[in-house]
Amino acid sequence: MAFSELLQHMGNFGRYQIMLVFSILSLTVPLTTHNLVENFSGAIPAHRCYIHLLDNITSESKLPENLTTEALLRISIPMGVNNEQEQCLRFHQAQWQLLNSSDLAISTIELETEACLDGWIYDQSIFTSTIVTQWNLVCKSKSLKLWSQSIYMAGYMLGSPLGGYISDKFGRKPALLASSLLSALLGTGSIFAPTFPIYCTIRFLLSMSMGTIYATSLALLIEWLPSNVTPMIITIRSLALSAGQTVLAGLAYVFRDWRMLQLSISVPYFVFFLSVWWTSESARWLIISGKLEKALKVMKKVAHINGKKDVDEILNIEVLQSAMREELAFLKRSSKKIKVMESPIVCKTIFLLYFLRFCSIFFVYGVLTDLKNLGSNMFLSQALLGAVDFPSKCLSFLAIKFLKRRPSIASVLFLGGFCILINIFVPKDMPFIRLGLAMLGKGFVAVSFSIGMIYNHELIPTGLRSRVEGGIIFMSGLAASLSTLVLITRQYFEPLPTILYGTSPIMAAICVYFLPETLNLPLPDTIQDVERRHKNYKKTSTKEEESNDLQDTTEC
Template structure:
């Protein structure tokens, strides 16, 4: 579709997109600086999401003076502290009839991430991107450090819940900030690179655990460095797209002029151009969107339901199959590092794929690859082949996970973009909360978990067919533009 066709179809979003990119460029010095700042938030996200691997690693114990190991009931356990001097299991005796509490604390963390994604998504559409991000950072620091010192299990679990909320908030809000600054032709690359700090954080987590073998010291070591993110009070701007969408024109002009100067762009006509654009928006009575706006109109409703199911399916498979691979015996530090390295490979593979393929094509293709690998896993004997098949499934699901972040951002208009990301992320959390129960089906039959994991990506591949392609399209602003996006018929001219 050429520029003339875009303008004829809907002039308003083209003016905004072209205007902002004309003013600050698609990617310059300021964009690079902003990306580096936001990317830093993904390290603590990885630390806290994967911390359970070292907060509650497998631990052996004997019962009193007997020679019996790992038996129940065990009223006076003596724990093996040769690898970890203290874990939440040894600290609060989470064995036998209390063993379920180990999984429960992680489930509660994921519930916090789910709620945080929704609440912070709605808050950032209503109050701007910067303020909710800063609130999430402060919550993460305070509760992360506090969790290292609380004396009982339930206080620890509650603080992990709040940390989960802050993690959900930083993920959805930080990503939208980056996407609303970066130009169209760089969105696919930056959305892929946005996951690299998560991969690196995951890979570096075994180093923290290796040097801090006490769970309290480990928790403190992954939480205290987040203090550096308090600098965001001064370094992170509000996004001009949101400011324009809510008619805070002067603030948008101020941000655009500052960014333009850093990127060595002319600033003479910024105020006149933005004010002219803002005047055009007044005629359309642009209003703030909310979560319910995603479901009021048929096209947006279809898109958000299909998108959310994609997020659920890839999260369900990624976390579930990763845990399935993680059951392998061996050195826990090396196993975690290797597992993280596989996902890093998927990140770098996705970058060239998003340059040459559409979002829709990638999502459908890798859902199918994931499902096929898991079906193969169900019928072959356990061994090297099963490990390879499961690993390919993990990489395929992670590539989908990476692409749907960008796909969702491009599909929904500015006034509900964060709400869409928040709702989709909520669906992803549900998938990650269900996955551990699927792994437990191994006790019934070895083939059941792989088949159960394969069903959702296969369904998601077919559901994705009904979604529009977004590669190369301009970001929409209003609910009306979002409802018209992807329809075969042209929207009515006003």
């Protein structure tokens, strides 16, 4: 816990930390674009069966004069229940008699139809190409498009814990460099996928590297920041994630071909890979790993960048060993292995953090799945989904800076769930009120995410930080997948999905109070730090209760 003292000798929050923040933010913004890109690259355009009379140019000479496109569609494509043309059926033969029929819905019922044996014609007014049009993921193959996003989330769930383990085992910087380069190569390579299964495989590997970037970049950033500026930087990083949604909307508006869109969000990672190359390894991690010589070298390098000229006289192995005496002693006792299962307090903390993230993501993805009335313009809707987080996350900065963690997180989670539960009693003919409550609830939970980013790291020791963060992202992917399946229960009981979405953050709000308060406390470096903090907090709480009881007795 004495690393904060060493950080003062290195310049605290100096030029190096500022450059590191910009490097990490450059990695953060594209994360959201990759996660949500299939909102556009996987969009399903209007489509119909291929018609020889209309779509085969050589047949134009055989058509009667003055025969319009609408007339050809009328005799070739049957009408559906809603008096709209079928997208997956066509007449076995051209029905010329329908040219003089006025009641198309009745007259086409008994006519022989067939599937789209010759393929489909897609509307290209919005998108010139998507993965749906590329591999004909429509009609009977429509479910394959959903599998693509599910496979991507599965990669996130598996890649985050694996990346966290690699980060804790080999260091923050190597994990970040490898995942950045992989993201650039895989993201670019996906546009050359010859088949849909290969595309899904590349996306799966891409999401694994994305999960590693998310977990490792956050750990590296926080471990180089002093506690007094961490709330502001975490808020900015959280805003960068939301900004990615808005950036995606702009890129999708410009690039209407899915390959160009995928390329636009993948190529920048080659530049980001170079920007990460200059960064230094986490000195906290080097110390906890027993690499004191490397840690001292890195610390002096950072101090020189920050303008500390006399660093060679101040920082040496003796000073380092003296400042980190307890952490190094614990390192020797544990033989460089952190035995989590021997600490019930750490186990309980990790379990509760997993549960909190699961409930929050389950809520957010559930609400986003139901937000269908933001507008017909999908580009504008995507931009609004990103923009709505800005005011709430800006407010979260004040909460991180001045308010206690536990009551702040608990209150916004409770309010978020409460807003959604109110929607059960709002009539469906009042869409603006329902939408307003849903957006308000999402905004409250967005505040909890911002506070939770720093709260998680304040509860977990350095040696476990990346692995726990990877596990949290795993729970996020699991919750996102399950939240969409919950909508199936609507056919059995209409309000059930809303009830589940609304109650999940309320349950999380209750669980927050089983965790200790961490406001204005330094980051823990060992399991001993976590256990000592828990015991001290418990003693403080007991003394406050005894003091209140004594005061009540005196007044009586």
